[in-house]
Amino acid sequence: MESTSVTSLGAFWRTFRQHPMAMIGLVMLLIAIIAAVCAPLIAPYDPKAIIRITIDDIYTRPSPAHWLGTDDAGRDVFSNFIYGARVSLTVGLFASIISIFIGGTIGIVAGFYGGRTENILMRFTDIMLVIPDLPLIVVIVALTRPSLTNIILVIGLLGWTSTARLVRSQTLSVKARKFVLRAQAVGASRPYIIRRHILPLVLPLIVVNTVLVISLAILNESTLSFLGLGDPTLLSWGQMLNYAFTRGAMSAGAWWALVTPGFGIVWVVLGCTLLGHGLEQALNPRAETHHLAQLHEQVARPASAAARFAGEPMSLSSD
Amino acid sequence: MTMPRAISGNELPGKDGVLTVTNLQKRFLLGRAGIFGRGSESYVHAVDDVSFSLGRGEVLALVGESGCGKSTLALTLLGLEKPTRGSIRFEGNEISEYSSAQMKNVRRHMQMIFQDPYESLNPLMSIGEIVMEPLKVHKLGGSRAEQETRVVRALEDAGLKPADRYLKRLPHELSGGQRQRVVIAGALVLEPTLLLADEPVSMLDVSIRAEILNLLAELRDTRGISILFITHDLGTVGALADRVAVMYLGRIVEIGPTMAVLTNPQHPYTKALLSVVPVPNPRLRHKRLILSGETPDPINLPTGCRFHPRCPLAVDACRKTDPPLHPAGAGQEVACILVE
Numbered sequence: 148m149e150s151t152s153v154t155s156l157g158a159f160w161r162t163f164r165q166h167p168m169a170m171i172g173l174v175m176l177l178i179a180i181i182a183a184v185c186a187p188l189i190a191p192y193d194p195k196a197i198i199r200i201t202i203d204d205i206y207t208r209p210s211p212a213h214w215l216g217t218d219d220a221g222r223d224v225f226s227n228f229i230y231g232a233r234v235s236l237t238v239g240l241f242a243s244i245i246s247i248f249i250g251g252t253i254g255i256v257a258g259f260y261g262g263r264t265e266n267i268l269m270r271f272t273d274i275m276l277v278i279p280d281l282p283l284i285v286v287i288v289a290l291t292r293p294s295l296t297n298i299i300l301v302i303g304l305l306g307w308t309s310t311a312r313l314v315r316s317q318t319l320s321v322k323a324r325k326f327v328l329r330a331q332a333v334g335a336s337r338p339y340i341i342r343r344h345i346l347p348l349v350l351p352l353i354v355v356n357t358v359l360v361i362s363l364a365i366l367n368e369s370t371l372s373f374l375g376l377g378d379p380t381l382l383s384w385g386q387m388l389n390y391a392f393t394r395g396a397m398s399a400g401a402w403w404a405l406v407t408p409g410f411g412i413v414w415v416v417l418g419c420t421l422l423g424h425g426l427e428q429a430l431n432p433r434a435e436t437h438h439l440a441q442l443h444e445q446v447a448r449p450a451s452a453a454a455r456f457a458g459e460p461m462s463l464s465s466d
Numbered sequence: 467m468t469m470p471r472a473i474s475g476n477e478l479p480g481k482d483g484v485l486t487v488t489n490l491q492k493r494f495l496l497g498r499a500g501i502f503g504r505g506s507e508s509y510v511h512a513v514d515d516v517s518f519s520l521g522r523g524e525v526l527a528l529v530g531e532s533g534c535g536k537s538t539l540a541l542t543l544l545g546l547e548k549p550t551r552g553s554i555r556f557e558g559n560e561i562s563e564y565s566s567a568q569m570k571n572v573r574r575h576m577q578m579i580f581q582d583p584y585e586s587l588n589p590l591m592s593i594g595e596i597v598m599e600p601l602k603v604h605k606l607g608g609s610r611a612e613q614e615t616r617v618v619r620a621l622e623d624a625g626l627k628p629a630d631r632y633l634k635r636l637p638h639e640l641s642g643g644q645r646q647r648v649v650i651a652g653a654l655v656l657e658p659t660l661l662l663a664d665e666p667v668s669m670l671d672v673s674i675r676a677e678i679l680n681l682l683a684e685l686r687d688t689r690g691i692s693i694l695f696i697t698h699d700l701g702t703v704g705a706l707a708d709r710v711a712v713m714y715l716g717r718i719v720e721i722g723p724t725m726a727v728l729t730n731p732q733h734p735y736t737k738a739l740l741s742v743v744p745v746p747n748p749r750l751r752h753k754r755l756i757l758s759g760e761t762p763d764p765i766n767l768p769t770g771c772r773f774h775p776r777c778p779l780a781v782d783a784c785r786k787t788d789p790p791l792h793p794a795g796a797g798q799e800v801a802c803i804l805v806e
Contacts, residue, residue: 325585332544333600333652334573343599347590 162429169425175418179411183232190226194382198222206401216403218387219394227382228407234383235365235415238299242364245303247310247357254314255349259322259341269315276308284367288376295378302367310356314349321348351430355423362419369412384408483555484660484692485520485543490552490562492535492542496765511764512538514716516552517791520660523690525682527703527724529739530713531761536696537581539713540662543694544578545569557659574604577653581665583645587637594633597621597651604656616655624651625681643674650681661685661693667702679706701743704728712736715764715772718791722798732795732805734777771802779804 163169182189191214200221209216215224257268284301291297321327322345330340371377372385373392391397391404493509512535520526530536541547543554545564554562561572577600580586587596597617600606607613621629624647637645646666653661663682667675683706685691695707703710704724711721712735720733731737741755757776762768768775774784787803794800 325580325582326588328546329578329580329586329649329652330599330603331546332573332578333603333656334570335599335603336570339603343591344588347588 159429163425166425166428168421169429172418172421172423172425175414176422179232179236179415179418182229183236186229186233190223190229192223192226194222194227194230206396206399206404209403215407216401218401218404219390219396224387224403224407227387228384228411231382231384231387231408231411232415234295234378234381234386235368235411238295238302238368238383239361239365239415241299242303242306242368243357243360245300246306246360246364247353248307249304250307250310250356251314251349251353253307253311255318255341255345257311258315258318259337259345265315268311272308272311275305276312280305281367281370284371285374285376288371293371293376293378295381298368298371298378302364302371306360306363306367310353310360313352313356317349317352318345321345351426355426355430358419358423358426362416362423365412365415365419384411483519484522484524484557485694486553486555487519487543488517488553488555490516490539490542490554491550492538492547493550508765511535511716511767513542513549514767516713516716516718518711518718518721520692520694522659522692523686524709525686525693525695525707527695527697527707527710528713529697529700529703529710532698533761533764534713535716535764536698536713537664540578540664540694540696543662544573544576570604574606574656575658576660576662577656577658578662578664579646579649579653579666582669583642583649584637584669586649587645589637591637592633593621593626593635593637593640593648596637596648597655600652600656606656617651620651620655621648623654623685624648625677626651641674642670643677646670646674646678647681650678650685654685657689659690659692661691662696663693664696665698666695668697668699675702676705682706699743700728700739712739715761715767717772717801719773719801720798721791722795726796726798730796730798732798732800733773733802734779734804735773738778773802 187193198221204217204221205219207213207217207221213223213225215228218224218227253268253272257265257272284305287301288298291301327340327344330344335343368377368383369385369388372383373389375389375393377383377386377389379386385408387408388405391401391408396402396404490513491511492513493511496508496510514535516535516539518526528536528539538547542549543556545561545566549562552562553560556572556576559572561569564572591599594614594617597620598613601613601616607616617633618629621627621632626632626644626647632640632644632648637648640648650666661682666682667678670678679702682693682695686693686706693706695703697703700710707724709722710724710727711718712727712733713719714735720727720731720736727736728740731740738755738757741752745751755778757778759776762772762775768785770783770785770787771777771780771789774780777784781804783803789801789803791799791801794802794805
């Protein structure tokens with residue numbers, strides 16, 4: 148077992164490194180995560196500290212004292228920006244864990260059990276899918292208290308539909324493979340087959356999907372905060388946009404107060420998307436089904452160094 | 467290779483039968499005719515009125531074209547498909563009505579080998595884990611160390627020696643023949659009394675086929691395992707099977723001792739199948755009987771004998787009477803009204 152996971156992890160990393168987009172996405176996300184974790188070390192000012200300001204401290208241009216200027220309350224935009232990563236990433240992480248758990252469970256159960264169970268679960272998913280997410284989220288958050296926990300719960304509980312559909316279709320294709328029938332013929336129970344045979348082959352898809360769901364959750368949180376439905380005690384990127392927008396940054400010409408949080412959102416969402424697509428390629432479970440698959444790959448791409456070694460005896464024999 | 471034993475027709479060798487199938491039928495509901503589904507129901511008749519028995523340590527070959535219901539029969543015997551009608555007696559117990567919990571116990575003694583060794587192994591599990599799995603599922607073999615001993619023994623019995631060279635490897639590192647041996651080891655580890663081998667060699671290179679067939683014959687001889695050997699290739703039957711059953715469109719048309727069926731076939735379908743088996747010696751080659759037309763679809767079965775639309779000998783009576791199996795030739799039973 149140990150050697151199994153080590154070899155597949157090694158092979159995975161080798162494939163993964165061959166996708167430059169995925170590596171760029173990974174680096175972008177790592178930078179955002181490091182910024183969020185080490186915020187107190189990076190940010191020059193504490194956004195929560197009580198400061199005395201004069202009218203001249205509002206919307207000041209970027210300067211050596213304030214790298215990205217100040218906002219409507221005279222606070223350092225760069226510091227707000229770094230701390231804002233914490234809120235956005237927290238919401239993204241926890242909301243996507245909820246979504247993936249619900250979507251994964253529904254998808255696997257529907258795909259594997261089929262019949263009536265599948266019908267009920269997938270019709271429920273369809274209903275959830277056609278309800279427009281954002282207005283519903285707005286209504287629910289407006290009716291409950293807009294706290295961080297509530298926002299995570301609402302985004303998480305509504306964001307699982309696409310995962311459920313994807314996981315179901317992958318489960319259907321894994322279920323059709325003969326080793327599942329073999330396990331049934333051996334006498335394995337259905338929960339055992341799901342755990343041992345279905346889940347490991349569906350997991351790559353779930354991992355890819357998680358990264359994409361994270362970006363969706365971050366985007367949803369930003370939208371909510373921008374609409375003024377964010378947690379008022381926390382300064383997320385969406386909240387920064389909301390304050391800048393409603394408190395005259397546009398008329399004051401304070402572009403730094405708008406561009407900075409916008410850049411943060413784009414950075415993280417783009418990073419997630421790039422990483423997600425790269426993972427999709429690297430984790431493709433169909434890539435490793437044949438013991439000669441790697442050989443085929445080498446023959447198909449004669450440009451690589453390995454192929455030149457593999458190709459030599461072949462060209463000799465053809466002479 | 468052991469000579470096929472002299473066993474007449476379809477009768478049991480002694481009272482020591484492992485498996486007795488009587489009038490087994492499996493049909494799949496396709497749908498109903500008419501716009502609102504109020505019309506007649508249409509079915510796929512995969513297995514229709516099949517009866518045979520299998521003695522201890524006996525190999526029965528089940529031969530037929532693809533789509534004739536061979537694999538469905540195996541899945542029905544194993545309880546993975548519920549029979550529509552008929553009786554399956556395994557080790558003296560009527561198992562056709564068993565619940566899935568009861569079937570789990572049956573599957574300890576009845577194991578299946580699948581056609582495609584590339585698809586029937588989980589690509590993410592090591593060979594050791596794959597062969598260990600049946601023991602875990604059935605909570606057999608005591609401690610982990612004892613289970614490992616059984617896994618090693620099963621692998622070596624299946625011809626993968628030394629076993630510890632294979633335990634940690636993944637399926638994609640093995641060749642087709644080695645994978646099929648892993649599948650066989652996974653079945654042997656439970657020490658079954660009956661093996662259902664569904665086209666175990668059809669996906670393998672010709673050079674490896676003989677090895678796997680020899681392995682199955684060896685298991686029959688040393689362990690006394692009964693084998694239902696399902697194949698579409700009459701050429702692989704002679705070396706292994708004691709008896710042969712020829713299946714056409716869900717029904718057995720001829721059954722009997724291997725030598726009798728191969729050297730003196732009675733049913734026109736069996737004759738046609740045998741005439742297309744390649745003969746190495748060109749002087750011994752004979753005229754091939756190429757059947758015209760396609761196998762009729764198993765939804766709308768022909769009336770009378772189901773072989774009559776393709777039968778070169780068919781007469782009017784064949785369109786009306788559905789012939790039952792009756793004794794004919796050198797100890798066979800044949801379902802054809804033209805054979806006395």
